[in-house]
Amino acid sequence: MTRPTLADVAAEAGVSVSTASLAFSGAGPIAAATRDRVLAAAARLSYAGPNPLGQQLRSGRSGIVGVVVGDRLRRSFRDPVSTQMLDGLAHALSEQSLGLLLIPSEAGEVPPLVQNAAMDAAVVVLANGPDDGVVLALTRRGIPVVSIEGEIGDDPGRPGAATANIGIDDRGGTTRMVRELLALGHRRFGVVALPYGHDRRLGAPEADGPTRAGYAHTRRRLAGIADAGVVPEVVIETPASLVEHGRSAGHQILRRADPPTAVVALSDLLASGVVLAARELGLRVPEDVSVSGFDGIELPWLAPDVLTSVHQPLADKGRLAGEAAVELAAGRPVAEVVLPVDLQVGTTTGPPPDR
Amino acid sequence: MTRPTLADVAAEAGVSVSTASLAFSGAGPIAAATRDRVLAAAARLSYAGPNPLGQQLRSGRSGIVGVVVGDRLRRSFRDPVSTQMLDGLAHALSEQSLGLLLIPSEAGEVPPLVQNAAMDAAVVVLANGPDDGVVLALTRRGIPVVSIEGEIGDDPGRPGAATANIGIDDRGGTTRMVRELLALGHRRFGVVALPYGHDRRLGAPEADGPTRAGYAHTRRRLAGIADAGVVPEVVIETPASLVEHGRSAGHQILRRADPPTAVVALSDLLASGVVLAARELGLRVPEDVSVSGFDGIELPWLAPDVLTSVHQPLADKGRLAGEAAVELAAGRPVAEVVLPVDLQVGTTTGPPPDR
DNA sequence: CACGGCCGTCGAATCGATTCGATCGCGAGG
DNA sequence: CCTCGCGATCGAATCGATTCGACGGCCGTG
Numbered sequence: 001m002t003r004p005t006l007a008d009v010a011a012e013a014g015v016s017v018s019t020a021s022l023a024f025s026g027a028g029p030i031a032a033a034t035r036d037r038v039l040a041a042a043a044r045l046s047y048a049g050p051n052p053l054g055q056q057l058r059s060g061r062s063g064i065v066g067v068v069v070g071d072r073l074r075r076s077f078r079d080p081v082s083t084q085m086l087d088g089l090a091h092a093l094s095e096q097s098l099g100l101l102l103i104p105s106e107a108g109e110v111p112p113l114v115q116n117a118a119m120d121a122a123v124v125v126l127a128n129g130p131d132d133g134v135v136l137a138l139t140r141r142g143i144p145v146v147s148i149e150g151e152i153g154d155d156p157g158r159p160g161a162a163t164a165n166i167g168i169d170d171r172g173g174t175t176r177m178v179r180e181l182l183a184l185g186h187r188r189f190g191v192v193a194l195p196y197g198h199d200r201r202l203g204a205p206e207a208d209g210p211t212r213a214g215y216a217h218t219r220r221r222l223a224g225i226a227d228a229g230v231v232p233e234v235v236i237e238t239p240a241s242l243v244e245h246g247r248s249a250g251h252q253i254l255r256r257a258d259p260p261t262a263v264v265a266l267s268d269l270l271a272s273g274v275v276l277a278a279r280e281l282g283l284r285v286p287e288d289v290s291v292s293g294f295d296g297i298e299l300p301w302l303a304p305d306v307l308t309s310v311h312q313p314l315a316d317k318g319r320l321a322g323e324a325a326v327e328l329a330a331g332r333p334v335a336e337v338v339l340p341v342d343l344q345v346g347t348t349t350g351p352p353p354d355r
Numbered sequence: 356m357t358r359p360t361l362a363d364v365a366a367e368a369g370v371s372v373s374t375a376s377l378a379f380s381g382a383g384p385i386a387a388a389t390r391d392r393v394l395a396a397a398a399r400l401s402y403a404g405p406n407p408l409g410q411q412l413r414s415g416r417s418g419i420v421g422v423v424v425g426d427r428l429r430r431s432f433r434d435p436v437s438t439q440m441l442d443g444l445a446h447a448l449s450e451q452s453l454g455l456l457l458i459p460s461e462a463g464e465v466p467p468l469v470q471n472a473a474m475d476a477a478v479v480v481l482a483n484g485p486d487d488g489v490v491l492a493l494t495r496r497g498i499p500v501v502s503i504e505g506e507i508g509d510d511p512g513r514p515g516a517a518t519a520n521i522g523i524d525d526r527g528g529t530t531r532m533v534r535e536l537l538a539l540g541h542r543r544f545g546v547v548a549l550p551y552g553h554d555r556r557l558g559a560p561e562a563d564g565p566t567r568a569g570y571a572h573t574r575r576r577l578a579g580i581a582d583a584g585v586v587p588e589v590v591i592e593t594p595a596s597l598v599e600h601g602r603s604a605g606h607q608i609l610r611r612a613d614p615p616t617a618v619v620a621l622s623d624l625l626a627s628g629v630v631l632a633a634r635e636l637g638l639r640v641p642e643d644v645s646v647s648g649f650d651g652i653e654l655p656w657l658a659p660d661v662l663t664s665v666h667q668p669l670a671d672k673g674r675l676a677g678e679a680a681v682e683l684a685a686g687r688p689v690a691e692v693v694l695p696v697d698l699q700v701g702t703t704t705g706p707p708p709d710r
Numbered sequence: 711c712a713c714g715g716c717c718g719t720c721g722a723a724t725c726g727a728t729t730c731g732a733t734c735g736c737g738a739g740g
Numbered sequence: 741c742c743t744c745g746c747g748a749t750c751g752a753a754t755c756g757a758t759t760c761g762a763c764g765g766c767c768g769t770g
Contacts (some may be wrong), residue, residue, distance in 0.1 A: 003497050005756055016720045021758060028759080029718055048496040052473040054756030057412045057725050063472065064419075064456070077438035087432065090459050097467045100457045101419070104445050112452045117418070118407040141403040142358050243655060300598060301656030360726055371750045376728060383729085384747060409726030412755050 004045040006054075013041035024050055062118035064099040065325045066143075068134050070107065070126040079241055079269060080297040081314060082125070085148070088315035089123065092322025110137050119143055121325040127152050128197050128214040139163070144328035146321050149217040164324045164334035166317060170217050170294075173310035173341040174224030174264070177292050180308075180343060181262045182228065184351050186290065189232040190253040190260035191225065192270045194218045194241055221266045221294065233260050238270060246273020247280075254281050254289065261289060261352035268293035268309055272302055275348060286350035296344065306346030313339050359400040361409075368396035379405055417473035419454040420680045421498075423489050425462065425481040434596055434624060435652040436669060437480070440503070443670035444478065447677025465492050474498055476680040482507050483552050483569040494518070499683030501676050504572040519679045519689035521672060525572050525649075528665035528696040529579030529619070532647050535663075535698065536617045537583065539706050541645060544587040545608040545615035546580065547625045549573045549596055576621045576649065588615050593625060601628020602635075609636055609644065616644060616707035623648035623664055627657055630703060641705035651699065661701030668694050 010020035015038060022030045023038035041047075056062050067089065069076045076082040093100050098120070103113045110133045114122075122143050127135050127150030135152050138145050144162040145152065149170075152163050181189070197214025225232065234253055238245035246265060250273055253263055265271035271293030278285050285291055285305065296311025317339060324334045365375035370393060377385045378393035396402075411417050422444065424431045431437040448455050453475075458468045465488045469477075477498050482490050482505030490507050493500050499517040500507065504525075507518050536544070552569025580587065589608055593600035601620060605628055608618055620626035626648030633640050640646055640660065651666025672694060679689045 006758095007756080017757080018721075018759075019719055022719090025758075029716095031718060034718080046495070049470070050758090051756055052471055053408070053412045053415070053417060054725095055758075056473065057408045057727090057756075058758050060408070060725070062408060077432055077441065078435070080433070083432035090457065094459065094466065094468070097471070099468050099472050102445065102455045102457045104449065111449065113449070113454050115404070116407055116452070117454050118411065140401070361728095362726080372727080373729075373751075374749055377749090380728075384749090386748060389748080405728090406726055409755095410728075412726075412757090413728050415755070 004047045006047075006050060008045055009038060009042045009047050012045055013038045021050070056118070061120050061329070063097065064101050064117075064119050065093055065322070065329070066101045066103050066113070066117060066119040066122040066138075068103045068105050068111075068114065068122060068124045070105055070124070070128070070134075075240055075242070076104075076125075081241065081267065081269075081295050084297070084314035085125075085318040085321075088318025089322045090318075092319040093325070096322075096326050098322075098326065105134060108133065110134050114138060115141075120329040121146065123148060123321050123325055124150060124152070126150060126215055126217070129216070135163075144325070146324045146328065146334075148317065148321050149215075151216040162328045162331075162333060164328055165336045166321045166324060166339075167217070167337065168312045168317065168339045169341050170220040171224040171227065173294065173312070173343070174221045174266070175227040176343045177294070177308075177310055178225050178228035178230050178264060180345070181264070181290060181292065181349065182230070184262075184290070184349065186260075186262040186352050188260040188262070189225075189230055190263045191222070191232040191235040192246055192249040192253070192263060192265040192274060193222065193235055193237045194266045194270070195239055196237055218266065225264065232264070241267040241269050243269050243273040243276070246270030247277045248273075250274035250277025251281070254278055254283060259289070262349070263289060263291050265291065265293050268295040268297050268299060268307055271307055271309065271348075272299045275302060275305065275307070285348050288353055290349040290352070292349055296342070302348075305348055308346040308349040309344055311342040311344050313341075358406075359402045361402075361405060363400055364393060364397045364402050367400055368393045376405070411473070416475050416684070418452065419456050419472075419474050420448055420677070420684070421456045421458050421468070421472060421474040421477040421493075423458045423460050423466075423469065423477060423479045425460055425479070425483070425489075430595055430597070431459075431480075436596065436622065436624075436650050439652070439669035440480075440673040440676075443673025444677045445673075447674040448680070451677075451681055453677075453681070460489060463488070465489050469493060470496075475684040476501065478503060478676050478680055479505060479507070481505060481570055481572070484571070490518075499680070501679045501683065501689075503672065503676050504570075506571040517683045517686075517688060519683055520691045521676045521679060521694075522572070522692065523667045523672065523694045524696050525575040526579040526582065528649065528667070528698070529576045529621070530582040531698050532649070532663075532665055533580050533583035533585050533619060535700070536619070536645060536647065536704065537585070539617075539645070539704065541615075541617040541707050543615040543617070544580075544585055545618045546577070546587040546590040547601055547604040547608070547618060547620040547629060548577065548590055548592045549621045549625070550594055551592055573621065580619065587619070596622040596624050598624050598628040598631070601625035602632045603628075605629035605632025606636070609633055609638060614644070617704070618644060618646050620646065620648050623650040623652045623654060623662055626662055626664065626703075627654045630657060630660065630662070640703050643708055645704040645707070647704055651697070657703075660703055663701040663704040664699055666697045666699050668696075 006020050007017050010017045020038050022028045023035040090100050105111050114137050122138050123146045125148045127147045139161045142161045146164045148166050236249040263274050274291050283289050293307045293309040296309050327334045361375050362372050365372045375393050377383045378390040460466050469492050477493050478501045480503045482502045494516045497516045501519045503521050591604040618629050629646050638644050648662045648664035651664050682689045
């Protein structure tokens with residue numbers, strides 16, 4: 001009662017295995033009558049087509065791209081920034097009939113699937129610097145790696161597989177945002193930062209942020225603030241880009257004596273939490289405090305307010321990552337991609353209050 | 356410059372291929388000295404371990420479970436009901452070192468991956484009745500299928516692989532909810548329904564809803580309302596369980612002349628949209644209209660209101676589906692699971708207004 | 711009528727690993 | 741000193757498909 005194989009079908013149809021193979025793959029010449037005989041035999045045995053495992057071994061390719069999301073799925077999935085990117089990625093892959101193997105990875109650890117699973121290429125979201133364990137394990141296996149927001153870089157000294165980086169102009173984006181706020185007259189800034197790296201700390205203002213940050217996009221966005229010539233009065237790291245963390249960071253910042261007049265959050269979810277915190281404290285946005293975000297996602301619960309934010313092309317980022325994975329898997333090199341961002345002024349920023 | 360194989364390593368170490376295999380798998384007796392020699396040789400060739408494709412062909416198992424989500428990822432991912440379930444599923448699978456192959460499927464179509472990808476089992480979310488194309492394709496390939504909320508059933512007349520159903524007590528849940536509202540004194544009901552099936556219609560009240568519904572969970576929840584002896588004055592189908600669809604359905608219902616005093620939404624996201632619509636129309640909840648949901652997810656943007664809702668164990672549902680997939684893949688049968696639900700009264704329901 | 715080409719079919723090698731049964735060698739016991 | 745037994749190693753078959761080269765007819769043309 002084992003499942004039938006191509007050999008069984010060939011025997012049933014009275015042809016050789018190679019001919020039966022041709023009937024299914026269509027590669028190579030075969031008489032229409034023969035093909036029909038083979039297909040009829042297959043139907044009789046309820047043979048549903050060639051076993052993919054055999055094909056994969058023969059071709060050496062699995063048709064699968066691993067996607068390592070650097071966090072619990074529950075958390076990643078709550079962030080539209082992840083999900084919109086994954087949506088673009090999934091579409092790019094499915095257009096090539098490639099499968100998307102979803103690999104959740106708790107901060108810092110290397111899941112067994114990264115070591116064992118068959119993949120033609122991998123996409124790593126938020127690699128923690130060039131020595132990220134996941135990236136190292138993959139390159140050691142000879143699997144090409146596309147890094148989204150990661151700066152993994154080809155180290156010529158190390159033997160390894162091809163890599164590619166897909167990112168956005170985080171740094172320029174925050175610089176433009178801060179310049180906008182400067183032009184409005186703001187001089188005293190608070191910053192609500194994304195996690196600095198896998199070793200997430202919580203809450204405390206920190207001086208070493210920009211240098212310690214293992215997450216390259218956090219580092220770049222912080223650097224963009226410095227580029228505008230601004231030294232924030234307070235910087236709060238959050239453990240994840242979620243509304244509630246933005247809310248508690250907002251409380252911390254806005255309850256200070258003589259709080260800043262502008263709060264720059266490094267993500268929209270964090271920014272929306274800051275807006276909620278301001279409302280709870282009886283502060284008007286933007287009359288009493290300006291709040292800016294980053295990403296450009298929809299925030300229906302802020303309505304009728306619209307967050308001033310730096311918009312990034314999330315779906316494009318995912319799509320390009322998928323295409324890069326395909327290219328690398330085919331052995332072709334991929335140039336680094338830095339997508340442009342777009343400052344969109346909403347209703348949450350304005351001139352600072354008169355003192 | 357092709358990647359090294361086990362044979363290369365064996366040659367380098369001066370042992371046979373079979374011995375080299377033992378050095379990696381640990382199955383079978385091998386001298387420690389020999390194993391070290393093999394591992395040293397592997398390191399010299401930078402051989403990162405046995406090629407999974409070879410193992411998979413040999414063992415006949417791919418270590419992959421396909422998960423077919425019946426919608427665009429972008430939409431599924433916006434719904435915490437999907438994502439929390441997926442999180443539970445992913446964890447159950449990763450505990451068994453199984454991979455999760457994510458297969459998005461536009462309504463009604465059968466993606467190529469369903470036909471071609473290697474899987475030991477598959478989980479189908481929201482199968483559209485027992486003749487869902489995806490389910491048929493999978494069983495024809497001999498792949499065991501776990502259906503979440505789908506009622507796919509083993510048809511003894513049809514040759515096919517094993518199946519299992521994982522669901523919740525939708526029907527009893529809505530019945531209890533409606534009884535609660537009846538006890539409060541409500542007599543005139545509006546219903547905001549989930550999509551009835553892949554062929555989503557939009558907005559219009561329909562008489563044939565409960566029978567036409569291809570999505571079993573929609574049908575069951577509507578049936579639960581009937582079980583309580585209630586015939587709603589208006590039923591609105593929505594194209595997806597999203598806040599904005601709940602909002603527009605809420606507008607439709609609450610703008611009627613002499614609107615119902617209670618609106619039963621079949622999901623929390625829809626219900627929260629109804630609450631937003633009521634607020635926009637200047638109606639107080641629950642003084643002017645009561646609103647109930649289903650699922651029990653967090654709705655921070657309704658704060659300080661808490662939605663009255665039927666809570667279901669989402670993560671457990673995913674976890675059980677993962678475990679069922681493992682069992683089926685191992686050839687063991689799985690009994691149907693119907694998880695209990697839990698009515699939680701919040702602040703959005705109360706007695707109807709005096710007329 | 712004979713020969714060259716071409717279309718269709720077949721056999722066998724190959725992909726990379728696992729595993730069963732056989733063999734080899736060494737040590738211990740009779 | 742011979743033999744038995746056991747642990748370590750090896751050879752070969754196997755998983756299921758693809759593909760290359762060879763072969764065998766058939767048809768058309770010279």
